[in-house]
Amino acid sequence: MYVQVPSEVLPSVILERATHLLVEMCGISSSSGDIPGLRRLAGRVASELSHRGLTAQVVEEPDEDGTPQPVLLARGPAATEHPLVLVGHLDTVLDAAPPRLEAATLWATGALDMKGGIAAFVGALDLLAARGERPPDDILLVAVPDEEVSGTISERAVRRWGETARALLVLEPGEARGAAETLVAGRRGLFEWRLEATGRASHSGLAYWQGRSALAGAADWAARAQRLSEPGRGVTVNVARMVAGDTDFVDTLPHHHALLGSSRRRNVVSERAVAEGEARFLSPSDGERVLASLERLTAAVAGEWELSMSLTRGTNVPPVDPRGPGANLARRASDLAAARGWTLEIEEDRGGISFPNYVADPSRVPIVDGLGPVGDGMHTRDEHLDLSSFGRRIVLLADLLATL
Numbered sequence: 001m002y003v004q005v006p007s008e009v010l011p012s013v014i015l016e017r018a019t020h021l022l023v024e025m026c027g028i029s030s031s032s033g034d035i036p037g038l039r040r041l042a043g044r045v046a047s048e049l050s051h052r053g054l055t056a057q058v059v060e061e062p063d064e065d066g067t068p069q070p071v072l073l074a075r076g077p078a079a080t081e082h083p084l085v086l087v088g089h090l091d092t093v094l095d096a097a098p099p100r101l102e103a104a105t106l107w108a109t110g111a112l113d114m115k116g117g118i119a120a121f122v123g124a125l126d127l128l129a130a131r132g133e134r135p136p137d138d139i140l141l142v143a144v145p146d147e148e149v150s151g152t153i154s155e156r157a158v159r160r161w162g163e164t165a166r167a168l169l170v171l172e173p174g175e176a177r178g179a180a181e182t183l184v185a186g187r188r189g190l191f192e193w194r195l196e197a198t199g200r201a202s203h204s205g206l207a208y209w210q211g212r213s214a215l216a217g218a219a220d221w222a223a224r225a226q227r228l229s230e231p232g233r234g235v236t237v238n239v240a241r242m243v244a245g246d247t248d249f250v251d252t253l254p255h256h257h258a259l260l261g262s263s264r265r266r267n268v269v270s271e272r273a274v275a276e277g278e279a280r281f282l283s284p285s286d287g288e289r290v291l292a293s294l295e296r297l298t299a300a301v302a303g304e305w306e307l308s309m310s311l312t313r314g315t316n317v318p319p320v321d322p323r324g325p326g327a328n329l330a331r332r333a334s335d336l337a338a339a340r341g342w343t344l345e346i347e348e349d350r351g352g353i354s355f356p357n358y359v360a361d362p363s364r365v366p367i368v369d370g371l372g373p374v375g376d377g378m379h380t381r382d383e384h385l386d387l388s389s390f391g392r393r394i395v396l397l398a399d400l401l402a403t404l
């Protein structure tokens, strides 16, 4: 296992001050929707940042219901047109339990996800100052109150600031991997799709061969669509649900669900089917490729089963390509860690939709995620942070900011 960061690299007074701040931040309960708690935390962090030369303010932004919630913005002296944006969130899933320090572990709600990342940034500012260095003048920290509920404030803030950012650094936690730690360079995007199939109803006893079963065709399509999925870095297709049967059953399911489990209409060749799902992919070209495959499959199955079929694409979330513009930045972070004697691996394929996916066009902005310290038990009462990782991430952030 790793030993602590040597005190010539990170003076213990800086680590202690940052740890103390983190413990205090974790003691402020700030679960999503707890607006007074979120305001208290935002104010606390804002005052720390103003003491370190940033212009910090807590602004109010309306959530889905129009209720104002606090957003913390902290700017360097030249954060104007194309800032270097750091992103974090103030909210936690659970409300706070009293933080507990045990040797090199901090047991506390939000310590890992992700008050640790914000406190590490504050520590990095102290470390830069102690070295006689400064963070880039165009730095802008944005901390939002509703990430854990995938709220509109998070999405809007990242969309707005990500549009013009010269780079986007996300302070969410990395992961522990044996003796190494990770940061995140790639996140899958997705598109939703909907398949509609129409066949011909007929009496399955009297006119079976006149019927064209939409159910059988859609089921065949679903099995083949699922098989387009490729292991590893490839695309995946998930058929999430399918409804098939006679037209009443499919198109007005709420009024006809009682047919399920009864003997009624079992003698009708199924005329209608609807399936819905999503496809996930790591690069925009993979997204186009899997859409084209699904369209070809639709045409083929429609022909084979003599059905009319249509496929429509719905919501589209762009991927963060691990070989895209953030690749150099991720490699630089990994090299900086190596120069300090520890291993920072690059995660190219982190699932789930998060901050980086909210950028309107992630293929134009260098994005690195997972810069925060590691631990375990996220979103549970066992949440804890590895304080030696906390020290390493303070140094990493300072080293990285010094190169930007």
Ligand SMILES: [Zn+2]
Residues within 6 Å of the ligand: 089, 113, 114, 147, 172
């Ligand atoms: Zn988080």
